């Protein structure tokens with residue numbers, strides 16, 4: 001079975017799903033943020049300012065900054081309710097309607113009289129957004145927190161801002177355990193750029209769609225027709241019953257990951273094609289691919305489920 005991100009019609013569009021402007025706590029105006037992404041080879045951008053009262057519950061309007069070859073998706077980073085550590089939730093919502101009702105979140109302090117994290121995630125999901133659990137490692141997310149979010153499409157497994165500013169940018173530990181608990185989730189790499197630090201152009205998604213238009217991109221993201229990257233490209237993945245074939249830009253490691261400690265893989269130099277036996281993962285209900293190059297940059301596929309193969 002060819003992986004759905006590659007079998008889908010259309011082409012890959014590069015985008016960043018998590019970004020801030022000076023409408024909330026970012027350094028630059030929305031127009032300048034869009035311009036910089038456009039000039040750095042991105043096809044689309046979601047500006048996701050912090051949805052709190054102190055900033056006027058912004059769904060930042062980026063429509064004026066669309067061009068023939070660059071589009072934007074409306075979105076926000078939602079904050080409401082406390083995680084187990086007592087801090088407020090961060091939920092990424094891309095594809096929100098511009099009239100999404102404000103939460104009761106004046107500041108980044110959780111309170112009893114506001115929606116819980118799971119409730120605001122559900123509201124965004126039902127409003128049509130692509131919902132991701134943001135930066136689990138940075139947040140100090142517990143597995144109980146993660147399990148409580150029933151309405152999410154994805155886990156943010158790489159957050160460039162968290163990586164470059166404090167070395168807490170990953171989210172695989174949470175994602176892989178949720179997958180092993182039979183949750184169907186995809187993954188996304190993002191920048192979470194604020195432009196106060198070199199937190200831009202480091203983590204992105206490649207979305208396979210028939211047009212670089214917000215609706216087509218949103219549908220593709222919700223259906224998992226994308227992969228995530230900090231550098232390498234994945235050109236094709238074909239899942240067989242006992243092997244997987246991967247084509248990619250030159251890599252030094254291609255890994256197949258699954259339940260518990262189950263993995264398989266291939267190491268070498270400049271690998272652009274590999275066929276890897278997956279019998280070590282025969283008891284895993286899910287598998288995903290990771291590709292790493294000699295600079296330590298990686299690309300990650302979404303999981304597939306054994307009952308699909």
Ligand SMILES: [Zn+2]
Nearest residue numbers: 077090134135
């Ligand atoms: Zn955040």
Ligand SMILES: [Zn+2]
Nearest residue numbers: 018020077192
């Ligand atoms: Zn953010």
